Structure formats: C-alpha cells, structure tokens
Amino acid sequence: MTVNTTLGRAVGAAILLAVCAVFPLVVTNQQVATIGIDTLIFVTAAVAWNIFSGYSGYISLGHAVFFGSGAYAAGIAARDWHVTGGAEFLLLLLGGVVAGLIAVPFGLIALRVRRHTFVVITIAVFFIFQLMAFNFSFTGGTTGLNAPFLLWSPVTFDDRFYYVALVIAAATVGLSWLIRGSKFGLQLRAIRDDEDRARGLGVRALRVKLTAFVVSGAITGLIGALWFFFIAEALPQTAFDPIFDLTIALMAFLGGLGTVAGPVLGALILEPGQQYLTQQVTNDYLAQILLGGVFLVVILLLPRGLIPTGREKIASWRARRRDAAARLAPPGDAPAGGPPGAGGQPARHAAGQTPRGRSL
Numbered sequence: 001m002t003v004n005t006t007l008g009r010a011v012g013a014a015i016l017l018a019v020c021a022v023f024p025l026v027v028t029n030q031q032v033a034t035i036g037i038d039t040l041i042f043v044t045a046a047v048a049w050n051i052f053s054g055y056s057g058y059i060s061l062g063h064a065v066f067f068g069s070g071a072y073a074a075g076i077a078a079r080d081w082h083v084t085g086g087a088e089f090l091l092l093l094l095g096g097v098v099a100g101l102i103a104v105p106f107g108l109i110a111l112r113v114r115r116h117t118f119v120v121i122t123i124a125v126f127f128i129f130q131l132m133a134f135n136f137s138f139t140g141g142t143t144g145l146n147a148p149f150l151l152w153s154p155v156t157f158d159d160r161f162y163y164v165a166l167v168i169a170a171a172t173v174g175l176s177w178l179i180r181g182s183k184f185g186l187q188l189r190a191i192r193d194d195e196d197r198a199r200g201l202g203v204r205a206l207r208v209k210l211t212a213f214v215v216s217g218a219i220t221g222l223i224g225a226l227w228f229f230f231i232a233e234a235l236p237q238t239a240f241d242p243i244f245d246l247t248i249a250l251m252a253f254l255g256g257l258g259t260v261a262g263p264v265l266g267a268l269i270l271e272p273g274q275q276y277l278t279q280q281v282t283n284d285y286l287a288q289i290l291l292g293g294v295f296l297v298v299i300l301l302l303p304r305g306l307i308p309t310g311r312e313k314i315a316s317w318r319a320r321r322r323d324a325a326a327r328l329a330p331p332g333d334a335p336a337g338g339p340p341g342a343g344g345q346p347a348r349h350a351a352g353q354t355p356r357g358r359s360l
Helices: 003-026 030-056 064-081 085-110 115-135 157-180 183-193 195-200 205-231 242-255 262-280 284-301 306-328
Strands: none
Touching: 003 030, 003 157, 030 157, 030 183, 030 205, 030 242, 030 262, 064 085, 064 115, 064 205, 064 242, 085 115, 085 157, 085 205, 157 183, 157 205, 183 195, 183 205, 195 205, 242 262, 242 284, 242 306, 262 284, 262 306
C-alpha cells in the first residue's frame, strides 16, 4: 500500500466522520434523524459481524442472538434496578458483557465444526433464544419489555442517541482496522483461506475463532442495548429477528466481505434504502422479498463486493493506461521503470548500444 493510498483513505475517513458529526445539526427532520440513528446502529452491527465472519470465513446467521440478548439484558436491568435518565447509557456495557458471555458457550459448540455446519448451528441457536424470549416470564413473554420514559427535551432527544451511536460505530470501525492489520487478523484470514494449512503453521484455530466470535458478539450486544433504549421496547420478534442477520450479512457482502470499509458502505446504502422502501411499500412481506432479491443479485453479480470490485476495475484501468502510454511513446524512449545503466541511461547504453539513429 502506497503512502498516497493510505493518506487518501485517512482523508476520506475524516471527511465521512465530519459529515456524520454535523448531520444532526443540519438535518432537522425527525424522521430523517431516526433513519440516521438506525443507519449508525447497522453500521456497527455489520462491522462487528464482519470482524468475525468476514475475516474468518465462517458465515454466522445467528448474530441476532447477541443483538437481542444485549437489548433484553439492558431492559431487564433498567426495569429491576429502576435505572432512568442518562444512567441508562451505562447499561450499554452490561448488554455487551452479557452478549460476550453468551458467545463463549455458543462459540465453543458451534466453532468445532466447519463452515457449512456452522451456519446451520447458528440458525438453530437463534431460534432457541427467540423461543426463550417468547416463553420466559422474566423477559415479559409476548408483551416484551418497555424502556423507562426519558424526560428529555424533544428538540434534542434524538441527538443524544445519535452521537452515542456515532462514537460506538467509529470505535468499532477503528477496532476492525486494528484487527485486520494485526497478527490476530492475519491468523483469522489464514483460517479463512485454508484452515488446515493455518493449523499446520501453528495457528490455534479454535482459540482465534472464538476470540473473534466473542468480540463480535459483545459489540453486537452493546449496540442492541442502545437500540432498545432508542425505540423504547423489545419484543421477541423484533429483538430476535431473522431479517437482522440477513441484513447485516448483505451489508457486508455488498460493500466487500472481509474489508474494513465494505460493511460501512453497505450499511450506508442499504439501511436508508430499506427504510425508504418500508415507507413506500405497505406490504412487509414484499419488502422482505425485495431484500432477499437484492441479496441474490449481490452474490451472483458482485461476489467480491463493491469496494474490492471497484479496486480491481481501477487497477485494470490504470494498467490499460500505462500500456497505451507505452505503445504511444517514441521508439527510442526508455520504458518506464526500466533498470538504469551507466550515467543514468538505460541498461542497453551501458552495454555499448545506442539509441536508434546514432553510432559509436
């Protein structure tokens, strides 16, 4: 990676963060502000999912377990401990801790199998947790949980949630970047490419996968707790929603699975689009069918995602430009990047040869 590329990415990230920071100050429409908060929540969830599934190659369709567990953990604690006001934000950490603890036995069971069986196990565990939420009394059963009422000004009510969501999203993206560039991230990608070979090279595959799974689950539970306080309720069918897993996976695939910026781009495109589609289409099932159709199109036409495909297209375009420039160059010009010879001339001069039209 060149210095210019790194600098360009850093500048782009800074610009995006600055735009997100001023968004609630510029946009006064409450409906649009709500979409902004939802988008940041899904940015965090998609990046967290990618930290495990994108880097390890193990596709999880059970991350709603962590999202719903974090929401319910924060809701039950707020109800039983009578937590109100700004102190509710302290319970976000509890949601993350509970989800991380759940991820340990979940991962120890599911990660002992290979990829295809792992997907089935995650789906099975998801439905177990959803049924538990429906039937246990402490979860509120079918009536769910209600968040404590917040006596905040309606003018700035959404701003608090927006900036908390922005901080969590930015921290999650930063963590994803650090993991990808670390030895731990290299081990995850080695497992993704060839797990048996990675084991042969000394990678403790189960430990590495489990660590990534727990980190991913804890972040998902954390943002699930924030979602609960934002919408002020948690129901089994919404906190443990199978569409949630499909959505965050689609976001990562659309932007670029296994990249840092891919899930961010996917969430920024899909969540506002999905919100708009929900408002325009009254039939919820039609909206879900369209979402599934988008997933199929992405998998078939953009299997590597927008960002990797875009990079390949740009690299191919630059290569064609260099080839065209080389063909148009005068015959006596040295090829770009050729090895220098004596006196800074091409190597053929040092060997006693001269450009065409000259003699010794």
